[in-house]
Amino acid sequence: MSASFAITNARLVDPESGHDGPGGILVENGLIAQIGEELDLNSADEVIDAGGKVLAPALIDLRASKEPALTPDGENQSSLAAGAAAGGFGTVVLAPNEHSPLQTAGGFAGMTRALGQHGVRVLSAAAATQDLAGESMAEIGLMAKAGAVYVSNGDNPIADTRVLRRVMSYASQFDLWLSLRAAEPGLSCGAVATESDWSARFGLPSEPTMAERIAIDRAASVAALSGGKLMVDRVSTADGLAAIRDARKRDIEIAATSAIAHLTLNEVDAGGLDSAFRVDPPLRVEADRRALVEAIAAGEVDAIVSDHRPTPFDDKGEPFAMAIAGTLALETLLASLLALVHDEELSLVEALRPLTAGPADLLGLPQGRLTTGAPADLVLIDGDTPWVCHPDDFHSPRGNSAWAGRRFIGRVTQTFVDGQSIYNYNG
Template identity: 45%
Template sequence: MATTTRPLAIVNARLVDPASGYDGPGALLTKDGLIAKVAQGEALSLPDDVQVIDASGAMLAPGLVDLRVKTGEPGSEPKETLKSASRAAAAGGVTSMVVQPDTDPAVDDPAMVDFILRRARDVELVHVYPAGAATVGLGGERMAELGLMREAGCVYVTDADRPIVDSKVFQRVLTYAKAFDLWVAHRPIDPWLSKGGAAIGGEFAGRMGLPSVSPYAERIMLERDLALAEATGSKLLVDQITCADALESLKRAKAKGVKVAATVSINHLSFNELDIGDYRTFAKVNPPLRGEDDRQALIEALASGLIDVVVSAHSPAPAEDKRLPYDEAAPGAVGLETLLPALLALHHDGRIPLIDLIAAVTVKPADLIGLKAGRLAVGAPADLLLADLNAPVVIDADKLLSKSKNSPFDGRRLQGRVLTTVVEGRIVHQAQQ
């Protein structure tokens, strides 16, 4: 990715850097795509040819790292392309995103990994990293070429929304992934207990007359996954944990030293099953929304560090796939542009300290997949986010830059506006005044 030759300075900022634990006044200078100077609570001497941005007290943080983004490219470009997703990411302060392999064709060999990387370089907006398929064609039967995909540049392997049902196959994937120091991300959902379900099982789904997913489907599959991760010594990334019961399983596994990390989607931190309302299909996501007790448990688990990373779970779906009877509508929600303001709601409500929230979308996901990004440190990539934490925002789905507009946040009032996004020292987004 090309970098600017002119240094960029951001002054009079509130630096929020979870990697160092600093949250306070400061300034920063970039040069040749890297962070050249960081001034915490002191003045910054600037060269003559520098471009200066006066932050006026706005938050300057590392650019967000989103570990779970779907696009439609290749195969379903009307939903989303790498270019439109990159534009949406830049507008949302996301400077690095990992795209899922469930495209057509699937990203299940090194040639497809290379295709994604080359297309992202052509777009030249934000960093795009491919996740490789764990099995050929995401079919759950034959292991994909994990080592060759790793060499080509994939950052973890996953079958995305499809659970690997065959325990022998999953064990083999974990074993081979360990040899290449790869995380295996897996959606813990029992396929028989979830087949045909459109909402989580319980009183609400029954009253709505919706086909349901058993509330135990996640915990049952997670227990299997954790047992195999423990047996193989491999690194397991629990893909979008959603319920309190599963959190108990995760806690026990971490206490035993199992190499496991977990993500949660911003949707499951922000909504519960009642947000389906009168069959509101834009609130239909995968996994389904849970009850309020589960949502509160997820927030507490994020606050305690039990949950490691927050993801947007960006999953575009055009209107024709959403404006259907609820049980027929496609699941998914776009989230790249709403991730930050939705996450900041937990800060404004006093639930989680700001620096801990920013850690869950910067240094923690960056460290997990081996990126140097996610920190405000000399020599780190100059991938930055400048945001007004208190600016009121009313989400208007029609104005989102994603090609699809399926946002459950449509009409919601939030606080937090991205002002400027910087990638390798280049300004890739500036909010309109």
């Protein structure tokens, strides 16, 4: 791209300010130099006519995960970054998992250096404990100095309350959130479905929604005791949302994320026991899905995450109860969310805020907003283009998508990071 360019004739959507109207943007040296309907185009080396497309901040994903590079045909750094760019993401955060725990400062620094070469801004979270079993702390301080943006234990609970208190207190010294998947181990261990008539009918190990509330109540109490910052990772139930509201009434510093799967799918989608719908937390009932969407509209959920997890066929090809949890989501997240906008469950501003300004505010990032002086991380969206999800067309070599075969309306046409075009749909 030119050092200076303008995008005109766009529908400007800035979730931070709530603005949604016509206009354009002038970019100079990687920063937003001017915004509005009247731009000084004399300094622009190039002018892009958006043709009425939506122009918004590039998306930010607080929870993506790449498959460990154990096989030559698996997800790698390049495919992860390419999929993120195609999905409209300018920033993604790698979350720890059992295969890539990011538990030492040396491994953490090497990972982030390697991933910083692919256009998309790739940040990383640090593991909370050394083995993700919750028994002893990882090198949180060293990883914080190396650039960790929050602390997480992946899908694993920290069962020892003393360790949880220590981790939360120590992370707060570096102003880092501790992100926890809220699930009471005694009620959720081994669960592959939510507790319901459906899971009972198939005899599936299930997790009651109260397991999420109990875990949030416990973690919030530890946050109050330690003065730590608690991020509830992938809240998925109305009970969990109620626990978060109660914690906020107590002035506990608590944030919440929700995965795109739980906003757009429910247990009925998994009715055929297709392992593509085996996710963690498990898909919930429709009442929980609706409660999450209402919480997004009310601003009670700070970030929507992809929880992107490429999985090998051998692991995903097992029967539902034995299959590894996870779905591809980077390249379909925005289109899935736009379906809620088309169905008038959310406005466009409400849908985009937890993908832009919301996560940016949580991590203190300058991107995620349309303001002069901010990084020119931008996305152009054609909200009316129909397409069908074919995982074979994804940048990821894996095909485990819960949205395979779905018909969508709306897709990303161009993504910019620091004023550089990193994706351009040629359709």
